[in-house]
Structure formats: C-alpha cells, structure tokens
Amino acid sequence: xxxxxxxxxxxxxxxxxxxxxxxxxxxxYFARQVGAPLVVRKAAVRDLSKPRAVELEPGVLTANVEEVxxxxxxxxxxxxxxxxxxxxxxxxxxxxxxxxxxTANKELIAKNGPELLAAAHGRGLDIMFEASVGxxxxxxxxxxxxxxxxxxxxxxxxxxxxxxxxLTSMARDGAVAQALRKQGIEPVxxxxxxxxxxxxxxLGYAESxxxxxxEGFDSAYKLAIMATLGFRTRVRPSxxxxxxxxxxxASDFAYAxxxxxxxxxxxxAERRDGGFIARVAPVFLPQTEPLAKVDGVNNAVQIYGDxxxxxxxxxxxxxxxxxxxxxxxDLLDLAHGIVLGNHERKYWGPEGELPSLGLEAxxxxxxxxxxxxxxxxxxxxxxxxxxxxxxSIAAVNQKETSEAPNAAELVVMTHRAREGAMRAxxxxxxxxxxxxxxxxxxxxEG
Amino acid sequence: xxxxxxxxxxxxxxxxxxxxxxxxxxxxYFARQVGAPLVVRKAAVRDLSKPRAVELEPGVLTANVEEVxxxxxxxxxxxxxxxxxxxxxxxxxxxxxxxxxxTANKELIAKNGPELLAAAHGRGLDIMFEASVGxxxxxxxxxxxxxxxxxxxxxxxxxxxxxxxxLTSMARDGAVAQALRKQGIEPVxxxxxxxxxxxxxxLGYAESxxxxxxEGFDSAYKLAIMATLGFRTRVRPSxxxxxxxxxxxASDFAYAxxxxxxxxxxxxAERRDGGFIARVAPVFLPQTEPLAKVDGVNNAVQIYGDxxxxxxxxxxxxxxxxxxxxxxxDLLDLAHGIVLGNHERKYWGPEGELPSLGLEAxxxxxxxxxxxxxxxxxxxxxxxxxxxxxxSIAAVNQKETSEAPNAAELVVMTHRAREGAMRAxxxxxxxxxxxxxxxxxxxxEG
Numbered sequence: 001x002x003x004x005x006x007x008x009x010x011x012x013x014x015x016x017x018x019x020x021x022x023x024x025x026x027x028x029y030f031a032r033q034v035g036a037p038l039v040v041r042k043a044a045v046r047d048l049s050k051p052r053a054v055e056l057e058p059g060v061l062t063a064n065v066e067e068v069x070x071x072x073x074x075x076x077x078x079x080x081x082x083x084x085x086x087x088x089x090x091x092x093x094x095x096x097x098x099x100x101x102x103t104a105n106k107e108l109i110a111k112n113g114p115e116l117l118a119a120a121h122g123r124g125l126d127i128m129f130e131a132s133v134g135x136x137x138x139x140x141x142x143x144x145x146x147x148x149x150x151x152x153x154x155x156x157x158x159x160x161x162x163x164x165x166x167l168t169s170m171a172r173d174g175a176v177a178q179a180l181r182k183q184g185i186e187p188v189x190x191x192x193x194x195x196x197x198x199x200x201x202x203l204g205y206a207e208s209x210x211x212x213x214x215e216g217f218d219s220a221y222k223l224a225i226m227a228t229l230g231f232r233t234r235v236r237p238s239x240x241x242x243x244x245x246x247x248x249x250a251s252d253f254a255y256a257x258x259x260x261x262x263x264x265x266x267x268x269a270e271r272r273d274g275g276f277i278a279r280v281a282p283v284f285l286p287q288t289e290p291l292a293k294v295d296g297v298n299n300a301v302q303i304y305g306d307x308x309x310x311x312x313x314x315x316x317x318x319x320x321x322x323x324x325x326x327x328x329x330d331l332l333d334l335a336h337g338i339v340l341g342n343h344e345r346k347y348w349g350p351e352g353e354l355p356s357l358g359l360e361a362x363x364x365x366x367x368x369x370x371x372x373x374x375x376x377x378x379x380x381x382x383x384x385x386x387x388x389x390x391x392s393i394a395a396v397n398q399k400e401t402s403e404a405p406n407a408a409e410l411v412v413m414t415h416r417a418r419e420g421a422m423r424a425x426x427x428x429x430x431x432x433x434x435x436x437x438x439x440x441x442x443x444x445e446g
Numbered sequence: 447x448x449x450x451x452x453x454x455x456x457x458x459x460x461x462x463x464x465x466x467x468x469x470x471x472x473x474x475y476f477a478r479q480v481g482a483p484l485v486v487r488k489a490a491v492r493d494l495s496k497p498r499a500v501e502l503e504p505g506v507l508t509a510n511v512e513e514v515x516x517x518x519x520x521x522x523x524x525x526x527x528x529x530x531x532x533x534x535x536x537x538x539x540x541x542x543x544x545x546x547x548x549t550a551n552k553e554l555i556a557k558n559g560p561e562l563l564a565a566a567h568g569r570g571l572d573i574m575f576e577a578s579v580g581x582x583x584x585x586x587x588x589x590x591x592x593x594x595x596x597x598x599x600x601x602x603x604x605x606x607x608x609x610x611x612x613l614t615s616m617a618r619d620g621a622v623a624q625a626l627r628k629q630g631i632e633p634v635x636x637x638x639x640x641x642x643x644x645x646x647x648x649l650g651y652a653e654s655x656x657x658x659x660x661e662g663f664d665s666a667y668k669l670a671i672m673a674t675l676g677f678r679t680r681v682r683p684s685x686x687x688x689x690x691x692x693x694x695x696a697s698d699f700a701y702a703x704x705x706x707x708x709x710x711x712x713x714x715a716e717r718r719d720g721g722f723i724a725r726v727a728p729v730f731l732p733q734t735e736p737l738a739k740v741d742g743v744n745n746a747v748q749i750y751g752d753x754x755x756x757x758x759x760x761x762x763x764x765x766x767x768x769x770x771x772x773x774x775x776d777l778l779d780l781a782h783g784i785v786l787g788n789h790e791r792k793y794w795g796p797e798g799e800l801p802s803l804g805l806e807a808x809x810x811x812x813x814x815x816x817x818x819x820x821x822x823x824x825x826x827x828x829x830x831x832x833x834x835x836x837x838s839i840a841a842v843n844q845k846e847t848s849e850a851p852n853a854a855e856l857v858v859m860t861h862r863a864r865e866g867a868m869r870a871x872x873x874x875x876x877x878x879x880x881x882x883x884x885x886x887x888x889x890x891e892g
Contacts, residue, residue: 022595022753032797033594130592136754138584138592146576146584148479149468149774290760293739307468307771308582312746314736314758325753328595342788351478 002036002075005335008068008099009043010090011081012052012061015104015131016043018320019078019327021054034332035339042068069093076334078327079103080131088112091127095120100338102330104131104323110221110237113228114349121349128330133222134159134299136322137315141329143229143303150305152230153271156445159222161297161317162213163245163265165205167282168295169196171262174253191250205297215244216280219267227269227278230303232351235269235278239356243281252369252440255397255411256284262292266445275357284367284444362419365394365444367411370429371437374400374408378434382410385432389425391417407436413444448482448521451781454514454545455489456536457527458498458507461550461577462489464766465524465773467500480778481785488514515539522780524773525549526577534558537573541566546784548776550577550769556667556683559674560795567795574776579668580605580745582768583761587775589675589749596751598676601715602891605668607743607763608659609691609711611651613728614741615642617708620699637696651743661690662726665713673715673724676749678797681715681724685802689727698815698886701843701857702730708738712891721803730813730890808865811840811890813857816875817883820846820854824880828856831878835871837863853882859890 007023009016023030023038031037043056044065052061062068068077069090077094079087079101088108091101101120103109109116109129120127130140143152158164174191181187189195197214200206212218220240227235245265256263261284269278285292290312294300299317304310316322372378379398386393395413414422430438453469455462469476469484477483489502490511498507508514514523515536523540525533525547534554537547547566549555555562555575566573576586589598604610620637627633635641643660646652658664666686673681691711702709707730715724731738736758740746745763750756762768818824825844832839843857860868876884 018753026595030595136751137757138588141587141592142584145779146587146775147771148778149472149476149771290739293736305582305771307464307767307774309762309765309768311583311761312759314760316755319755321753322755325593325595325751328753329592332594333591337788340788342783342786 002339005034005036005038005338006041006071006073006075007038007331008041008071008074008077010065010068010077010079010087012043012045012054013080014320015323015327016078016080017052017054018324019080020056022324022328024054030328030332034335036335038331038335041074042071044068065090069097069099074099075338076100076102076331078331079105080327082107084108084111091116092119095123095125095127098123098125100125100334101127102131102327102334103127103129104327105129106132106218106221106225110224113225114234117349126334128334129225130330131323131326133225134301134313135315135317135319136325137299137301137313137317139226139301139313140229142311142313143226147230147303147305147308147311150307152303152305154304155223155226155230155269155301156291157219157223157226157267157299157301158264158291158294159267159299159301159317160213160219160265161299162200162206162210163219164294164299165200165297166193166196166214167245167263167265169199170248170250171253171257174250175257177250178254191253193246193248214246216242216265219265219280223267223269223278223280226301227276228350231269231271231276231354233276233354234350235276235356239278241279241281241359245282247440248282249439251409252442255367255369259284259395259413260287261285261444262287263442264291264294266291271354272357272361275355275361277357277359277361279359282442284442286446289446360418360420363416364419365416366414366422367440367442367444368426369439370410370412370435371404371439372408372410373434373436374406375434378408379410381432381434382412382429385428386412386414386425389421389428391421391425404436409439448785451480451482451484451784452487452517452519452521453484453777454487454517454520454523456511456514456523456525456533458489458491458500459526460766461769461773462524462526463498463500464770465526466502468770468774470500476778480781482781484777484781487519488517490514511536515543515545520545521784522546522548522777524777525551526773528553530554530557537562538565541569541571541573544569544571546571546780547573548773548780549573549575550773551575552578552664552667552671556670559671560680563795572780574780575671576776577769577772579671580747580759581761581763581765582771583745583747583759583763585672585747585759586675588757588759589672593676593749593751593754593757596753598749598751599717600750601669601672601676601747602737603665603669603672603713603745603747604710604737604740605713605745605747605763606659606665606711607745608646608652608656609665610740610745611646611743612639612642612660613691613709613711615645616694616696617699617703620696621703623696624700637699639692639694660692662688662711665711665726669713669715669724669726672747673722674796677715677717677722677800679722679800680796681722681802685724687725687727687805691728693886694728695885697855698888701813701815705730705841705859706733707731707890708733709888710737710740712737717800718803718807721801721807723803723805723807725805728888730888732892735892806864806866809862810865811862812860812868813886813888813890814872814875815885816856816858816881817850817885818854818856819880819882820852821880824854825856827878827880828858828875831874832858832860832871835867835874837867837871850882855885
C-alpha cells in the first residue's frame with residue numbers, strides 16, 4: 001500500500017488555491033477516507049512573486065511546469081489553468097509520464113475529451129473532470145455512472161452563472177422600471193443588457209471581456225461534455241448551434257413577463273432517431289418550469305432518462321469552493337483507487353458517432369418581436385408571410401413605441417412550427433418594406 | 447477476464463421485474479459498457495404460479511432462495527423483497543458465499559447498514575444501495591463520493607412520495623373548497639386527511655395499510671441512510687424524532703396558504719458541534735423555498751456542504767422504472783469492477799459515533815392551532831403561557847369555528863424559541879380550562 005499520494009498542481013489561482021487549501025486543512029480527514037494522505041508536492045504558477053492565499057511548504061511552488069510533470073513522487077496532476085493550450089500539452093505529457101489527471105478544463109474536454117480519455121485508458125490511467133461542468137453540482141459522475149442504465153434522451157441546462165445573473169438582473173430591473181413608470185417616475189436602470197452586464201462586471205460575476213460567457217460558448221462546451229456522456233455519442237462544440245444574449249432588449253423581458261414566461265439562456269441537447277440536436281440560445285420558458293426559477297449565478301440541469309424519468313440538479317456552478325469540491329472528489333476517487341491497487345480504470349468513451357441533425361430538424365413555438373412602420377395593413381403582411389410558410393399565429397400584440405415616430409412594435413407568438421419554415425418566414429418578414437427591424441426571434445420551450 | 451457476470455434476484459415484484467426486464471432488453475448495451483454481459487441466472491420468488499410481466503429462460507425461476515445463494519455462477523445478488531427479515535439473513539448468506547449485494551432495502555440498510563458493509567468489506571465484497579433512497583435520483587453515490595470533500599452540515603428532504611402526494615392533495619382540495627365556499631357552494635372534497643388518503647390509495651400511491659409512510663417511518667429510514675453517509679457518523683432510525691401527517695387538518699392548510707407557507711413532511715438532519723439533530727415531521731415551509739414547490743409523488747433532497755454550498759436533487763422517488771435505474775447503476779458498477787479485476791472495494795463506513803442531541807437542542811419558529819372557548823381573556827391567557835416560558839408571539843389569528851358553538855380557533859406564529867421552552871408553553875396551554883384542544887403544533891422552517 002502506498003504511504004502517500006503525491007499531487008501536482010498546474011495553476012494556483014482561484015480554483016487551484018482552493019484545492020491546495022482544502023488538501024492542507026483537511027489532510028487528516030482525507031487520509032482517513034482514502035487510506036493514505038494526499039500531499040501537494042509541486043504547484044506550478046506563472047508568477048512566483050504573486051501573493052498567494054494559501055501557504056505551501058518551501059520548494060513546492062515552482063514556475064517550471066516540467067517540475068510537476070517530471071516529479072516521480074506525483075501520482076495525480078491537477079490542471080486548473082483552463083483553455084486549450086498549453087493545458088492540453090501538459091495533460092498529454094502527464095499521461096505519458098504515467099500520471100492520472102484531474103481537470104476543470106471544459107474547453108479542452110469538450111473539444112478533445114474522448115481522445116484524451118482513450119490515451120489515458122491505454123495506459124491504465126484516468127482523466128477526471130467533474131469540475132468542468134456545474135461547479136459543486138455532481139453531474140459528470142451521475143451521467144457516467146448513476147444514470148448509466150438509462151437511454152438518456154434530453155439534457156436541458158442553465159449552465160452559465162454569468163449569463164443567468166445578467167438575465168435575472170434584466171428581468172428584475174425591467175419589472176422595477178415598469179412599476180416606477182406607472183407611478184410617473186422615470187427609472188435609472190431600465191433593464192437593458194448593457195446596464196446588467198456592467199453591474200455583473202462590478203460584482204465580479206462577469207469578466208472584463210465577457211464574450212465567452214455572453215455569446216454562449218461556455219455553455220456550449222459544458223453541453224458538449226454532458227451530451228457526449230449522456231448520449232454515449234460524440235457531441236462536439238461545433239455540433240452545437242450557439243446564440244448569445246447580447247441582442248435581448250428590455251422589451252423582450254417585459255413581453256415575457258406579460259405572457260407568463262421568463263427568458264433564460266438554455267443549453268439543450270435532444271437525442272432523436274438517427275441523431276441529435278444540440279443548441280444554446282436564450283428562450284422563453286414558462287414561469288412554472290423548475291428551470292425558470294433558477295436565478296442569479298445558480299446552475300441547474302434537467303436530465304431525462306427513460307427509466308429514471310426527469311432528474312433535476314441545482315447548485316452553485318462556479319467559484320473557488322464549489323469547484324474545489326468537485327476537483328477534490330475526483331482526486332479522492334483516484335487516490336482511493338491507487339491505494340487499493342485498482343489500476344484498471346473504467347473506460348467510458350462514446351459508443352459511436354450519431355450525426356448532429358442541426359436546427360432544421362427542430363420543431364418549436366416561436367416568439368418574434370418586429371419593429372414596423374405604423375401604417376394600415378402591416379399586421380396582414382406579416383401574418384401572410386408566416387401563413388405562406390406554414391407557420392400559424394397563436395397570439396399577436398401591437399404597441400406604439402416611443403423610440404421612433406410612426407413606428408410600432410409587433411410581437412407574435414406562433415404555434416408549433418418547423419424551424420426551417422419559421423426561418424423562411426422570418427426572411428420574408430425582414431424583406432417587407434414596412435418592417436424596420438426584426439428585433440428578436442426566440443424559441444418558446446415547454 | 448470474466449466471460450459473463452451472473453446475477454441472482456431475490457424478489458421479482460415491481461422492482462425485481464423491472465430490473466430483470468431491463469437486463470434482458472438492454473443486454474447488448476450493458477455488455478458494451480461493462481465489458482461482459484450480465485445474465486440473470488436465478489430469480490427466487492414466493493409463488494411460482496403467479497404470472498410475471500417478464501419472461502425468463504426456463505430453469506431461472508425458483509421458489510427456493512438457496513438456489514440463488516448457492517449458485518457458483520452468480521457473482522451479484524440483488525435483494526428486492528424489502529423488510530428486515532428474511533432479507534437480512536439472505537444478504538448475510540450471500541456475502542458469506544462470496545457474492546456482492548445490491549439492495550433497495552431502506553429499512554435494513556438504515557438499521558444495519560454499517561455492520562453489513564463491514565461484513566462485506568472484510569471479504570473484499572460490497573453492498574450497494576442507491577435504490578434505497580429516492581428511486582431514480584442519484585443520492586447515495588453523490589453522498590459517498592461526489593461530495594466527499596465537504597463537511598456536510600445539513601440534509602433536508604421530501605423523501606416519501608405517498609405523503610407528499612397526500613399533502614399536495616390536501617392543499618389543492620382545500621384551496622378549491624375555499625373558492626367554492628366563496629361562491630356559496632358547499633364542496634365535496636374539503637381537503638381533509640381521510641379523503642386525500644383514500645384517493646392516494648385508489649391511485650396506488652398509498653398502500654392499504656399506509657402506516658409506514660404516513661407515520662413518517664419510511665422517511666426516517668431514508669434520512670438515517672443519508673445522514674449516516676453525509677455526516678460520516680452513525681445515525682440510527684431510533685435517533686430520529688418522528689411525527690406523521692395523520693393529525694393535520696384542512697384548517698392547517700388554509701392557515702398555511704394564508705400566511706404564505708405550504709405544509710410538507712420534511713426529513714431534516716443537522717450536524718452541530720458535538721452531535722446531530724434528526725427529525726421527520728410536517729412543517730410550514732415558505733412558498734418561495736425550492737422544497738415547497740416539490741409536488742405530488744416527487745422527491746427532493748437539499749444537501750449543504752461547506753465547499754459545494756447547497757446542492758438540490760429532485761426526481762421520481764419510487765416506481766419500477768426509477769428504482770430499476772438505481773439498482774442497475776449499482777449492478778453495472780459492481781460488474782465493471784469484477785470485469786476489471788478490481789477486487790478491493792472502497793470502504794466508506796461511518797468515522798465515529800456523534801451523539802443524537804435530540805429535539806431539545808432545536809431552535810425554531812412555531813405554528814400552533816388551538817381550539818378555545820369563545821370567551822373574553824382567552825388570548826391573554828395563551829399569550830401569558832407563552833411569554834412565561836420565554837416564547838414570544840409573532841402573529842395571532844382568531845376565528846370563529848363552525849364546528850362547535852361558543853368555540854373559536856386561535857392560531858399563533860411564534861418568533862424563534864427553544865423547542866424545550868415551546869413544549870413547556872404547550873403543556874401550560876393544554877392545561878388551561880379555556881383550551882378545548884391543541885390541534886396542531888408545527889415547526890416553521892426557513
């Protein structure tokens with residue numbers, strides 16, 4: 001039996017620091033759980049002079065990653081620097097030198113997970129990545145193991161805290177602004193996107209360059225990982241239709257509220273006969289749906305398995321502590337296996353390659369908001385463009401808008417229609433001379 | 447590498463039948479996941495002549511459990527008959543003969559889990575019991591593994607579908623009855639307990655003898671299992687203060703609704719310095735709480751870990767398919783380990799024995815409903831009894847009641863108070879000559 005499990009950290013930022021701190025503070029407890037203590041032998045950082053919240057023993061901190069990769073006393077390498085490179089190179093090198101890997105790297109796992117797993121398993125090693133999706137919420141292990149008996153046919157998730165915080169702010173500020181206006185007071189925060197983003201940045205919930213979050217890429221990486229595991233087929237980020245939240249306006253939130261919906265950035269993967277559809281986009285969700293009630297920086301995932309039924313997970317999707325909780329779960333699992341001498345690791349790569357069916361295969365209800373000239377016959381023209389493409393209208397709402405003279409805002413909710421038909425209709429609508437702008441086009445879920 | 451994993455079933459009822467059916471129908475898929483097919487070699491039933499929904503190969507069905515326990519081709523025994531005995535004897539015999547065990551038996555695991563696990567691990571075997579709590583919701587594995595880095599300090603759960611169905615019905619029927627009365631119509635279903643139980647029985651959600659569910663025993667078994675795992679200390683069913691739902695009346699639901707609460711049978715375990723408090727009882731939950739929105743036969747569990755924060759799980763807590771999903775997850779996990787030759791199993795029994803602190807250590811807000819003589823000074827007497835014991839009143843509501851002439855119903859919501867003080871106050875109140883009956887006494891959570 002091993003006397004100690006050596007851990008090497010690549011990265012000692014928010015997550016790495018949290019992991020190191022927990023490994024030091026809970027050393028006795030973890031040693032009892034695993035059968036041997038976990039000891040941080042090396043921690044590679046970019047800048048040795050930067051002050052650290054965690055105190056490591058002398059000689060542990062290094063600016064040279066090779067010292068982590070080459071240390072024969074290190075059994076498990078924890079990669080928490082993120083991004084495709086150089087993280088990918090480091091992970092491959094760690095595997096080549098016989099080390100297990102724990103990573104929180106969603107981009108890398110989403111793009112190259114199956115190859116990295118195959119490389120690991122070929123050497124009797126494992127790569128674990130519970131922390132790559134949903135912070136402290138157990139999601140990878142349930143998909144790998146606990147729901148394995150099921151044919152999983154759908155995954156629906158609010159899986160990016162930054163955007164959910166912004167959307168929650170927009171909804172709340174918009175509601176407050178409306179209430180103030182009714183009392184004749186012009187509100188300061190009107191529920192627009194820019195204000196909400198700025199406040200999220202101030203609070204540290206959004207980065208100074210928020211592209212990765214607000215354009216939906218982060219959600220797509222996480223969806224790719226979950227869908228690959230759940231559907232047992234390769235789902236690449238490039239298979240996912242991605243749309244961000246930057247084009248949403250305060251009026252979309254006002255209409256949503258009025259109609260009984262909330263707007264959420266939803267990541268959805270559905271397994272169909274002969275393929276799958278995966279997408280990330282803001283949608284209208286009925287206010288009564290469990291996912292509609294997930295506010296602020298929370299994450300939540302709804303998984304439908306044919307035996308389990310719908311299973312719902314919710315919790316904190318980011319932050320030092322929740323992510324550490326996930327990283328350390330993987331560390332303890334691997335360490336336990338090493339202590340027990342269980343060198344064979346469970347392989348669980350995809351079973352095959354189902355095709356991505358793309359959005360054309362989708363059927364949904366839709367919400368569109370169009371700015372039009374305020375003249376007679378406009379509604380008829382738009383109704384005709386929809387009907388001509390086989391899309392039937394469920395509800396219409398026309399309002400004057402203060403933004404432009406002689407302009408009106410027209411909101412249409414459709415019945416279920418094929419996405420292809422809806423897009424053709426939208427093109428016809430955009431081409432109408434009376435249409436000034438197609439403001440929003442959102443799917444209505446549930 | 448093993449050519450086949452032999453499975454023996456003890457019990458072929460709703461769950462056992464579901465497991466057998468899935469093992470047959472998904473044989474190819476499971477074989478790919480595990481590396482070898484899982485084959486049901488023997489299935490022991492009480493009555494051979496009973497028709498079965500699943501067709502087994504000739505010679506598999508037997509009325510003699512010994513045939514399961516003695517079959518050298520059986521690697522894993524699945525016990526799905528429930529109850530302490532003879533299930534416990536069968537499981538011990540299976541372990542003695544070198545077989546792993548998968549069980550859905552909450553009573554047995556709650557009472558004897560640590561001993562059975564120790565017996566198993568002493569032989570390099572394992573007992574798995576994901577199906578014992580929460581049906582298809584992954585709970586045991588997250589507590590065992592995914593949240594292991596955390597100090598878990600609280601578990602709050604709606605973990606019995608029968609009672610949640612009954613409570614949901616009572617709330618709904620009561621609301622409908624009130625609406626009808628406002629229109630001058632006397633309702634048929636008035637939201638009483640007996641009506642709701644009868645309808646649950648008709649729908650198959652409650653057994654003909656519902657004691658185990660409605661008196662809270664089933665919830666307590668499940669809470670004992672979760673708290674033992676989460677707190678890493680032995681929590682026995684006998685450590686849990688248990689109160690059922692049979693004394694709730696339609697008027698409790700009406701007051702709850704009016705005050706912004708719902709009534710739920712909540713299983714709560716809290717870890718304190720030097721011990722734990724565990725209890726199952728109907729409580730007032732604020733309508734805004736995630737657990738308050740869990741309706742019908744659904745189950746939900748909220749686990750607080752110091753790193754992960756609050757993690758929330760929800761899904762179908764019972765039924766053939768969800769329970770099969772959990773049993774098979776365990777089966778596949780064990781089978782995979784056997785195929786890989788990983789004979790050493792992870793031990794994860796309790797670390798020690800913290801004492802149960804009992805309800806006296808509790809502090810809570812309280813709701814009490816008292817039937818009193820409708821005479822001057824009654825409220826003053828009750829207020830005095832509370833104040834005399836150090837319990838301060840947050841809100842009072844007094845109504846005439848149609849049930850008895852010259853009687854009134856008095857509802858008191860208190861501020862936070864020690865449970866001991868509250869109980870002393872209740873005794874004083876019950877002893878007052880003007881008090882006809884202490885109808886309800888519920889904790890107010892959140």
